[in-house]
Amino acid sequence: MNKTSKLITVFIIFLAICGNIQAQNKGFESRIDSVLKLMTLEEKVGQMNQYNGFWEVTGPAPKDGNAKMKYEHLKKGLVGSMLNVKGTAEVRKLQELVMKETRLKIPLIFGFDVIHGYKTISPIPLAESASWDLEAIEKSARIAAIEAAAVGINWTFAPMVDISRDARWGRVMEGAGEDTYLGSKIGIARVKGFQGNDLSSNNTIAACAKHFAAYGFIEAGRDYNTVDIGTYTLHNVVFPPFKAIIESGVRTVMNSFNVLNGVPATANKFLQREILKDKWKFDGFIISDWSSGAEMINHGFAANLKEVAETSANGGSDMDMESLAYVSHLKEAVENGKVDIKLVDDAVKRILRVKFELGLFDDPYKYCDEKREKELIRHPDHIAGVLDMAKKSIVLLKNDKQLLPLKKTQDKIAIIGALAEDKDHPLGSWVIGADKGTAVSVLEGFKKYNNNFKFAKGANSTFEQDEKGFAEAVALAKKSEIVVMVLGEGADQSGEARSRTTLDLPGSQQKLLEAVYAVNKNIVLVLMNGRPLAITWADKNIPCILESWHLGTESGNAIAQVLFGDYNPSGKLTMTFPRNVGQVPIYYNYFNTGRGDYQPHRYWSHYIDESNAPLYPFGYGLSYTQFEYSNLQIDASNQSAVKVQVTVKNIGKLAGEEVTQLYIRDKFASFVRPVKELKGFKKFALAPNESKVIDFVLTEAELGFYTDKGDFIVEAGEFEVMVGTDSQKLLKGGFVRK
Numbered sequence: 001m002n003k004t005s006k007l008i009t010v011f012i013i014f015l016a017i018c019g020n021i022q023a024q025n026k027g028f029e030s031r032i033d034s035v036l037k038l039m040t041l042e043e044k045v046g047q048m049n050q051y052n053g054f055w056e057v058t059g060p061a062p063k064d065g066n067a068k069m070k071y072e073h074l075k076k077g078l079v080g081s082m083l084n085v086k087g088t089a090e091v092r093k094l095q096e097l098v099m100k101e102t103r104l105k106i107p108l109i110f111g112f113d114v115i116h117g118y119k120t121i122s123p124i125p126l127a128e129s130a131s132w133d134l135e136a137i138e139k140s141a142r143i144a145a146i147e148a149a150a151v152g153i154n155w156t157f158a159p160m161v162d163i164s165r166d167a168r169w170g171r172v173m174e175g176a177g178e179d180t181y182l183g184s185k186i187g188i189a190r191v192k193g194f195q196g197n198d199l200s201s202n203n204t205i206a207a208c209a210k211h212f213a214a215y216g217f218i219e220a221g222r223d224y225n226t227v228d229i230g231t232y233t234l235h236n237v238v239f240p241p242f243k244a245i246i247e248s249g250v251r252t253v254m255n256s257f258n259v260l261n262g263v264p265a266t267a268n269k270f271l272q273r274e275i276l277k278d279k280w281k282f283d284g285f286i287i288s289d290w291s292s293g294a295e296m297i298n299h300g301f302a303a304n305l306k307e308v309a310e311t312s313a314n315g316g317s318d319m320d321m322e323s324l325a326y327v328s329h330l331k332e333a334v335e336n337g338k339v340d341i342k343l344v345d346d347a348v349k350r351i352l353r354v355k356f357e358l359g360l361f362d363d364p365y366k367y368c369d370e371k372r373e374k375e376l377i378r379h380p381d382h383i384a385g386v387l388d389m390a391k392k393s394i395v396l397l398k399n400d401k402q403l404l405p406l407k408k409t410q411d412k413i414a415i416i417g418a419l420a421e422d423k424d425h426p427l428g429s430w431v432i433g434a435d436k437g438t439a440v441s442v443l444e445g446f447k448k449y450n451n452n453f454k455f456a457k458g459a460n461s462t463f464e465q466d467e468k469g470f471a472e473a474v475a476l477a478k479k480s481e482i483v484v485m486v487l488g489e490g491a492d493q494s495g496e497a498r499s500r501t502t503l504d505l506p507g508s509q510q511k512l513l514e515a516v517y518a519v520n521k522n523i524v525l526v527l528m529n530g531r532p533l534a535i536t537w538a539d540k541n542i543p544c545i546l547e548s549w550h551l552g553t554e555s556g557n558a559i560a561q562v563l564f565g566d567y568n569p570s571g572k573l574t575m576t577f578p579r580n581v582g583q584v585p586i587y588y589n590y591f592n593t594g595r596g597d598y599q600p601h602r603y604w605s606h607y608i609d610e611s612n613a614p615l616y617p618f619g620y621g622l623s624y625t626q627f628e629y630s631n632l633q634i635d636a637s638n639q640s641a642v643k644v645q646v647t648v649k650n651i652g653k654l655a656g657e658e659v660t661q662l663y664i665r666d667k668f669a670s671f672v673r674p675v676k677e678l679k680g681f682k683k684f685a686l687a688p689n690e691s692k693v694i695d696f697v698l699t700e701a702e703l704g705f706y707t708d709k710g711d712f713i714v715e716a717g718e719f720e721v722m723v724g725t726d727s728q729k730l731l732k733g734g735f736v737r738k
């Protein structure tokens with residue numbers, strides 16, 4: 001080491017120590033400036049470059065990339081972050097390389113798609129959202145953070161807060177459904193779970209709000225496709241969950257693959273500079289999506305990687321994931337005056353800020369502790385936590401004939417369907433940290449309650465037509481008293497790049513269901529899936545349907561607890577289930593047409609071959625008990641805090657939990673408003689015969705909305721207030737805002 005680099009090292013150590021003191025005061029700014037002053041332009045650009053630890057995992061390999069080159073770049077300080085590196089030993093190895101070899105020894109930040117758990121897997125986010133239980137959701141994210149941090153990860157690419165109304169899009173499994181209000185609350189809970197109260201603690205990780213913006217509105221539900229969405233919807237539906245979690249302190253944002261108003265999100269100044277950084281004062285950093293920079297060439301926006309670097313940096317994208325654009329061309333762009341050095345400095349400061357906040361400057365290895373990894377991965381508390389989350393995520397869609405709950409002494413049960421014995425698919429999509437075959441299967445869970453069953457596979461859950469197992473399944477059903485059919489999608493049939501054109505049960509499963517029904521009508525259908533399905537035939541014919549999604553590690557145990565009544569189901573749908581894929585996009589908070597609802601003539605907005613109504617509406621879900629709603633009271637004497645009250649009584653025989661939902665409608669406004677919008681909800685338990693008064697307060701935050709220019713306004717006029725058990729069964733009242 002020569003004299004100058006020795007001096008620099010001493011200075012960096014000094015900064016790190018000061019950083020530690022400053023960390024407690026959250027006063028990193030002068031430390032950040034001091035580090036920045038030491039950096040060459042090349043080193044600054046290096047901080048803005050992220051590489052994947054191994055390729056073809058969540059995206060295609062870049063044309064010019066190879067492992068040798070990455071290694072050289074790491075040694076030269078040309079890499080600020082790595083993603084998808086697995087395990088403490090690997091993380092430590094790379095961090096050591098950077099700490100030993102680079103001039104400034106700026107620690108790497110390690111990102112990973114910890115979408116619903118690292119090794120101990122929680123339900124997919126869409127399932128979790130169906131619990132409407134913010135505390136449980138926060139806890140589930142906390143578990144994910146503890147395990148991820150224990151293997152050296154500092155940063156998760158979650159939560160995805162993209163609102164989507166299109167079940168064809170495979171990524172709906174990764175979000176919280178179709179509603180902005182609920183999506184915002186869930187986003188906040190997840191960020192809290194990941195980041196905790198102190199980001200510098202070794203069991204919290206930085207969260208990432210993704211994908212900014214409007215990725216959930218891709219045309220035809222086909223992944224990576226074009227988006228064309230009006231600014232009114234953008235401000236009222238797409239932006240609010242992002243704004244909410246930025247206000248709650250999320251430290252990073254990921255931009256999106258799509259184009260918005262002709263400009264790819266990665267180079268979009270309106271999104272990244274005007275809205276995020278200027279209007280919302282976001283001071284963390286923005287990461288591109290996987291090669292979303294380089295993809296601007298295919299979009300026809302940038303002619304080459306050089307233009308990618310220029311337009312992304314000018315557009316406000318601070319870190320480049322796997323495009324190799326910044327590392328190859330950003331230095332030159334600054335030197336040629338195409339990108340102002342001030343923008344590069346701003347981006348680097350943002351990245352350093354998050355590294356300081358995570359405590360990486362204090363101790364780059366603070367997340368690398370093999371002992372902690374051993375102790376914490378699959379900790380019994382985590383298993384218990386994901387089981388709790390899983391049972392709360394299940395939605396009872398139908399329970400005619402009261403076949404459910406099953407009796408623990410029930411004899412002659414048939415269990416049919418390949419997914420019933422599967423130990424992989426129930427983990428769901430996006431589980432790159434998990435080990436194969438680690439889910440508790442339905443058969444395993446079932447056995448703990450009742451062993452009087454026989455199993456027949458019947459048919460695979462793949463898209464192929466396969467009737468080889470039908471005869472065995474039908475024969476078994478014929479001699480059984482009750483049939484539990486576990487049907488639906490495998491984990492690989494939802495998630496990224498897994499769009500579908502139908503929402504049916506894949507492959508031969510519908511045929512299998514009908515064949516079994518022909519010999520035994522006492523069927524309990526357990527659905528496993530990552531998106532709403534159009535199960536109209538099943539709804540008409542099958543007496544009991546339980547939506548169990550992909551519930552993660554404890555799937556089978558959670559499903560068995562609900563099937564046998566040890567847990568009374570309390571989940572409610574957060575995405576509308578259509579009757580037919582042709583109704584998509586279908587969602588509860590639509591605008592009325594000029595022709596209104598049902599008309600006795602033909603000239604109104606409807607289908608001639610299917611009703612407009614959903615199969616199951618937003619907010620819908622049954623319990624083994626029943627709840628009665630009465631006495632809706634609205635007190636608008638204080639116009640900026642309107643009080644709403646309703647009485648809910650458990651009129652059934654079992655204890656249960658209910659989610660009371662409050663919707664409003666601004667009847668006439670300067671911009672048309674939805675027929676209803678969720679503006680409050682409460683989840684609570686009631687013993688048989690017990691009743692509770694549930695109250696809400698509507699403030700201007702709930703009564704107002706955004707104009708097409710993004711200004712928030714609250715108008716005078718008539719408001720309808722609706723309270724009930726789902727978005728359709730509602731008591732109605734109203735008030736006038738003067």
Ligand code: BGC
Nearest residue numbers: 058059113157210289290496
């Ligand atoms: C996805 C992101 C993800 C990233 C890194 C992309 O393909 O769109 O959501 O975080 O890959 O794995």
